[in-house]
Amino acid sequence: MSILIKNGLVVYGEDLNVVNADVLIEGNRIAKVAKNIREGADTVIDASGRVVSPGFVNLHTHSPMGLLRGLADDLPLMEWLEKHIWPREAKLTREAIKAGAYLGALEMIKTGTTAFLDMYFHMDAVGEAVLESGLRGYLGYGMIDLGDPERTEKEVKEALREMREIEKLESDRIQFVFGPHAPYTCSLALLKEVRKLADEHGKLITIHVSETMSEVGRIQERYGKSPVVLLDDIGFLGKDVIIAHGVWLDSRDVQILARNGVTVAHNPGSNMKLASGVMPIGKLLNAGVNIGLGTDGSASNNNLDMLEEMKLAALLHKVHNLDPTIADASTVFRMATQNGARALNLKAGVIKEGYLADIAVIDFNRPHLRPINNVVSHLVYSANGNDVETTIVDGRILMLDGEVLTLDEEKVLEKAEKVVESLL
Secondary structure, three states: OOEEEEEEEEEEEOOOOOEEEEEEEEEEEEEEEEEEEEEOOOOOEOOOEEEEEEEEEEEOOOOHHHHHOOOOOOOHHHHHHHHHHHHHOOOHHHHHHHHHHHHHHHHHHHEEEEEEEEOOOOOOHHHHHHHOOOOOOEEEEEEOOOOHHHHHHHHHHHHHHHHHHHHHOOOOOOOEEEEEEOOOOOOOHHHHHHHHHHHOOOEEEEEEOOOOOHHHHHHHHOOOOOHHHHHHOOOOOOOOOEEEOOOOHHHHHHHHHHHHEEEEOHHHHHHHHOOOOOHHHHHHHHHHHEEEEEEOOOOOEEEEEEEHHHHHHHHHHHHHHHOOOOOOOOHHHHHOHHHHHHHHOOOOEEEEOOOOOEEEEEEEEOOHOOOHHHHHHHHHHHHOOHHHEEEEEEEEEEEEEEEOOOOOOHHHHHHHHHHHHOOO
């Protein structure tokens, strides 16, 4: 299978050079980027007036939580979780979660996300939805034991069961990830066991860390140290660890993350909506920490639009630091593409020969994207997910000219509505 994208403005290479060029895809890889490619292809896409961008990597979300969108807004994190989200989640069946996963996958395809890192439960059901959708999913079962040894054993067994079920899907696009929820909901015994299992099975780890001031206070009171120092002391951290949020980090925490090669998944929309705080992006960048971008779940954002998330990230840090030069457009664009791919050990996030063909074609024939003075700036500050016209993952077209080809959009929306009726 080959695809030729003609006449586009291509965001090329790690340096984000914008060039007028064609992109030839052969199999699941980018074979050639050049002007006037004359090779034939099974499918030819005319990208005149459009930007050919790397697909976006959503480095932290809970995709089935689209079912809970708008059900509990304008609340602090713990009240939001304990009084509204967790009671509703207790009602979610495997089939309900699968319906939510389809809804999330549909939204991501339509907004140009090509890979995502997820944490929830019944992840084997999420995997089935991801398989059909054509997206790349890195799926973590959210483990919580609350210090109960019996529950520790149960959570480990369930995670391993989920891993085996996901591996049965036999797709390179779908990978299991260990997902202990957070240091304040997981015992040290569980965290140590996750570290051991991740090493044994060669899997990534994702975990919520230092999202709120109260969370840091809890850990400080219980262990006498910050969450990051605690994880470092038990040997948990490494290049295979992606921490979500990392809002309340001091200088020592930042240096520990840098030394261990940990990636931080930044979630500005969720952090602002839940009033959790502002991640110290300047300290992290100066220390050389890899920062990716995530939306968090649709119950706390309230969407999975990575184009919108880039704008939020860029603007948040400028006003918070009173510095218009921080979180510039190129830095934020890399967070949403190549930095996320790097965290997932994925040769994607860049349009370049030999890289995976994970691509979003964005229609710039729109008033809010003209004149085309600066493509990367427009993608960060002016565009939104509705401008995405075509989404390609692993060399397969998932959406063409705004029409999703892999999922029945009407059925996905109808099923989600029916599921939510049972939650209210």
